[in-house]
Amino acid sequence: MSLLEPIVEIKNLCKSFGKKKVLHNISFNVYHNEVLLIIGFSGSGKSTLLRIISGLDEPDSGEVILKTTHLGMVFQGAALFDSMSVFDNVAFPLINQNKKIAYEQIKQKVSEKLRIVGLSGMENLRPDELSGGMKKRVSLARAIINDPEIILYDEPTSGLDPVVSNIIVDYILKLQNELNASSVLVTHNLNVIKKISSRIILLYDSKIAWEGTSEKLFSGDNPYAKQFIEGAKQGPMVVIKE
Numbered sequence: 001m002s003l004l005e006p007i008v009e010i011k012n013l014c015k016s017f018g019k020k021k022v023l024h025n026i027s028f029n030v031y032h033n034e035v036l037l038i039i040g041f042s043g044s045g046k047s048t049l050l051r052i053i054s055g056l057d058e059p060d061s062g063e064v065i066l067k068t069t070h071l072g073m074v075f076q077g078a079a080l081f082d083s084m085s086v087f088d089n090v091a092f093p094l095i096n097q098n099k100k101i102a103y104e105q106i107k108q109k110v111s112e113k114l115r116i117v118g119l120s121g122m123e124n125l126r127p128d129e130l131s132g133g134m135k136k137r138v139s140l141a142r143a144i145i146n147d148p149e150i151i152l153y154d155e156p157t158s159g160l161d162p163v164v165s166n167i168i169v170d171y172i173l174k175l176q177n178e179l180n181a182s183s184v185l186v187t188h189n190l191n192v193i194k195k196i197s198s199r200i201i202l203l204y205d206s207k208i209a210w211e212g213t214s215e216k217l218f219s220g221d222n223p224y225a226k227q228f229i230e231g232a233k234q235g236p237m238v239v240i241k242e
Contacts, residue, residue, distance in 0.1 A: 072143035
């Protein structure tokens with residue numbers, strides 16, 4: 001696939017919950033081997049957009065065209081199964097999609113993915129024995145167990161301190177390089193945005209309010225971008241409280 005060829009096409013996407021319009025006529029592409037950041041204040045529709053791309057939610061209208069069936073998702077809060085070991089958590093999507101896969105093959109793939117996220121030898125631990133950062137890395141390993149061509153991240157540093165957040169971002173960039181995968185990352189964390197140099201889409205009032213590069217976000221004079229990075233109450237965006 002060419003770097004300029006989209007791996008995902010979003011066309012005129014609309015979604016409402018009751019009378020609340022969350023997404024209206026949203027269109028953009030995700031390109032091969034890029035990291036696309038989706039940013040915005042709380043309640044701007046970021047996570048809803050990600051869930052629609054993943055197929056977990058249906059749009060009211062518009063379409064998502066996926067050029068691949070190999071998709072992984074990292075949920076906000078890790079979303080591990082507490083009753084399962086690290087091994088079983090990571091292996092779950094693999095077994096769920098291929099009931100006939102041999103145990104030795106499962107073992108090899110789980111070991112490989114845990115190595116990539118720096119958790120070799122942790123297979124027999126349970127989630128309650130792990131730190132917050134380790135849980136996030138287990139969720140990263142689970143998301144890549146089927147070698148996805150695109151990975152979706154919903155607030156991957158939520159609830160983590162700045163040091164651990166930086167570690168998780170490093171692993172996200174490592175996964176992009178090692179797997180040659182595209183990534184769509186939802187965040188409102190400025191430290192994450194500063195560390196990942198990429199294309200950015202800013203959502204507000206159910207629409208794309210601004211689109212540009214990380215450099216333009218911090219150095220440009222767009223009023224929407226400026227208000228977001230300053231966290232200001234005053235500006236073109238009305239701050240929404242959930």
